[in-house]
Amino acid sequence: MGKVTCDMAISVDxxxxxxxxxPDAPFGEGVGDSLHRWMFDEPEANAAELTEMTAAGAFIMGRNMFGPSRGDWDLDWTGWWGAEPPYHGPVFVLTHHERxxxxxxxxTTFHFVTGGITEALERAQTAAGDWNVAIAGGAATVNQFLAAGLVDELRLHTAPVLLGRGERLFEGIGRTDLRQVDVRRTGLVTHLRYAVVRDGASPTATA
Amino acid sequence: MGKVTCDMAISVDxxxxxxxxxPDAPFGEGVGDSLHRWMFDEPEANAAELTEMTAAGAFIMGRNMFGPSRGDWDLDWTGWWGAEPPYHGPVFVLTHHERxxxxxxxxTTFHFVTGGITEALERAQTAAGDWNVAIAGGAATVNQFLAAGLVDELRLHTAPVLLGRGERLFEGIGRTDLRQVDVRRTGLVTHLRYAVVRDGASPTATA
Known part of the structure; x- marks a missing residue:
């Protein structure tokens, strides 16, 4: 079985x-391209991270990442990404509505999961086989997986901005020890990679 | 005139x-040495950052950083740091009480400032001359200076832990563009250095 990974583009705050x-502000008001500019303006400098983000065998995302918060997308909404979404594999969408x-x-195939994060993870791991399962977002979904201790590797892509408001990662989770795995800075982003330390494992740092 | 800097030991969240x-938990409950272990266990690996943190010409700190929140320290409290505090220079303490x-x-000389952050900064800059002024904390004081646009350089010393609760940096500040200056990882901490981008200045990254 692969790892459960989570890549998030995040502000310093x-x-x-x-x-x-x-629909008019898919990343929310006031964000513009500040969190994702490195993806679009510096794809070559960040190629290693971008490739790895999409190399999972299956993905899990929250309901609000798949569709807008208002209205009922269950019947005809096909996601934000047009005809060919960038996942190229199975995506398990958490929702309360069967589809x-x-x-x-x-x-890319979107599967709709009504049994919560545990069912989503089981189905994603079965689909992924030896490959990783990527928690694709949004914040509420990642926080649920972190709080449940189900994430193995957290990869923060930190953009040099303080946004001051919006949707915060790391709300409602308990104390969790991490281990530094890697850090790399390009012109527009700093990539920080952490392993989640499980109970019983040593939090000793790697040099 | 030097820069206004701010060094903070901070969790990933x-x-x-x-x-x-x-008094029984100067860093708060549940923190232990998780945020500061790199200072005590790895002083040589982090010598550059530790030296720089204390190299300012003057310091500014909040009332709660100087003394415990409860009770009246104004008359006989001399700080947390014993007879010889680590500042070795003038420290301007924000308070509502003359002393x-x-x-x-x-x-180290503690000066007590009742005129708020503007007066504290003016007095600290006068005392520091060509040297930097360091905002020493705590979170509420740093947030006040960030919100007022008075910090030039933010140096985050990020320890590999999610604390889940406590005193959060970056509350109540507006959107602020930063510029990546440097990043360096040692065994127990990642040092992230950002310049605050002023209005009119270019947010272009340094390579």
Whole structure:
């Protein structure tokens, strides 16, 4: 079985989106491209991280990451990403509404999971086999997985901005020891990689 | 005139202290040595940053950093640091209570400022001359200076832990663009250095 990973583009003050996300502001108000500029303006400098983000065998995302918060997307909404989403594999969407799987171009299939994070993880791990399962967001979903102790590796892509408001990662989670794995800075972002230390494992740092 | 700098030991989830700081738990409950272990266990590996933290010409700190939150320290409290505090220079303490300056061993003098952050900064800059002024904490004081746009350089010393609760840096501040200056990882901490981008200045990254 692979690892459970989580990549998040995040501000220095811990926000992963602005307030009031919606069709007109998919990353929330006041965010603009500040958190994701490194992806678009520096793809070559950040190629290693970008490749790794999408190399999972299956993905899990929250309901609000799949569709806008208002209205009912269950019947005809096909996600934010157009005909060919960037996942190229199975994506398990947490929701309260049953829906038949939705197959997109390029190998992405959205599966709708009504049994919560445990069911989503079981199904994703079965689908991923030896590959990693990536928790794709948003903040509330990542926080749920962190609080449950289900994330193995946290990869923060920290953009040099203080947003001041919005959706904060790391709300409602308990104390968790991490181990530093790697850090790398490019022109527009700092990539910080941490392993979650399990009970009984040593929090000793790697040099 | 030097820069206004701010060094903070901080968790990955943005806490600089646990809840209920007091004489029995100066860093707050549940924190232990998790945020500061790199200072005590790895002083040689982190010598550059430790030296720089204390190299300012003057320091500013909040009332709660100087003394415990409960009770009246104004008359006989001399700080947490014993006879010879580690500042070795003038320290301007924000307070609502007048008090004559308190001279300690080793060159530290605590000055008590009742005129808020603007008066504290003016007096500290006058005392520091060409040297930097360091905002020494705690979180509420740093947040006040950040919100007022008075910090030039933010140096986060990020320990590999999620604390989950406590005193959070970056509360109540507005959007602020930063520029990445440096990042360095040792065994127990990652040092992240940011310059605050002023209005009119270019947020272009340094390579």
């Amino acid at each position: 811990g926000f992963v989106a602005g307030p009031n996300q919606g 038949t799987p939705l197959t997109m171009e390029g190998g | 943005g806490f600089v202290a646990g809840p209920n700081q007091g 004559t300056p308190l001279t300690m061993e080793g060159g």
